[in-house]
Amino acid sequence: MAGQIAARIRSEREQRRWTLAQVADASGVSRAMINRIERAESSPTAVVLGRLAAAFQVSVSALLTPAEATGVHRMADAMEWHDPGTGYRRRQITGPQFPADIAEVHLPPGASVPYPAASLAFQREAVWVLDGRLTFHEGDAVHELNPGDSIEVEGPVACVFANTSDAECRYAIILARVDRP
Template sequence: MDSSDIGYFGHAVRARRAELGITMDQLAEASGVSRGTLSRIENNALSTSLANAIAIAGALSSDLSALLSPPRATFVPAGDAPTYTDDAGISRTSLARPDPGIELIKFVIPPKATSAQFAAHAESTSETLHVISGKVTYEVDGQEYSLETGDTLTARADRPHRFSNPGGTTCVLHMISASAR
């Protein structure tokens, strides 16, 4: 495998496995590639053989080329991005997933609304928030961070966390959620 493909292959395998909801042990059994080897591949610590790559792709019901090539440009017209609104009225719009483990999200938080407590994400996941308008308080590990329009915060998200809008106007923020590669 070309060295430029190594990093993307590992990320793509992990993402596809997560998408299918299968464990590393299940992938090892289905592909015939040991769990330890799969772990090293997913963590970009090992360049694999073509035979193993083909076996892994087959077990994931994926074309090998899809696991080797970064995605082409993706365009999402305004209004077409999936948006979810919780009971507190907080809306979450997934704007982009440019690479496995990375997501750009837009949150619209009504005045005085508080999110549910988010469970800890995967180890070494971080969230970077940039406040477009309004105010937000981000709480993680017993610490609170108060942000206003134009402020940016990067914090670990591998611990329980939540956010709230303490202000009297709607808060709009963009967040990048990034898991370890």
């Protein structure tokens, strides 16, 4: 998976004709780290992927999914990405050509994953808790979500997904691209 992420990030950068320094400036991720990721020498954390996705104005899932992925997606064939820092696991449900971006996430007990407001600058997000309990920080607001609960996030706001329980939390993220002024 590291090779696929490396190729996708390099491709996004090259499509824009950006230098490593330009990506670093836009994302807040160091040039050295971007270089290591592009060479598949380092696996990015969820936070780093969120910053890179925001800089490229694509979803995190777009960086994790092959560009040609369409049609039937078999569970047995699904690639699952693991955040080396938190143990967070993410499996893409839809392909990049589908109008909504849907991913399944497993968040271990005690783990917390922040995303910057910039990651929602061009998309709306809904979070649907499937199992466990999720503490969702939406800016300054904190929401305790249980199985079956969902939340829609309207605008660009910093978010934190936190599992403060002693059991894994499984939830779905649904993203839709929007044009903002």
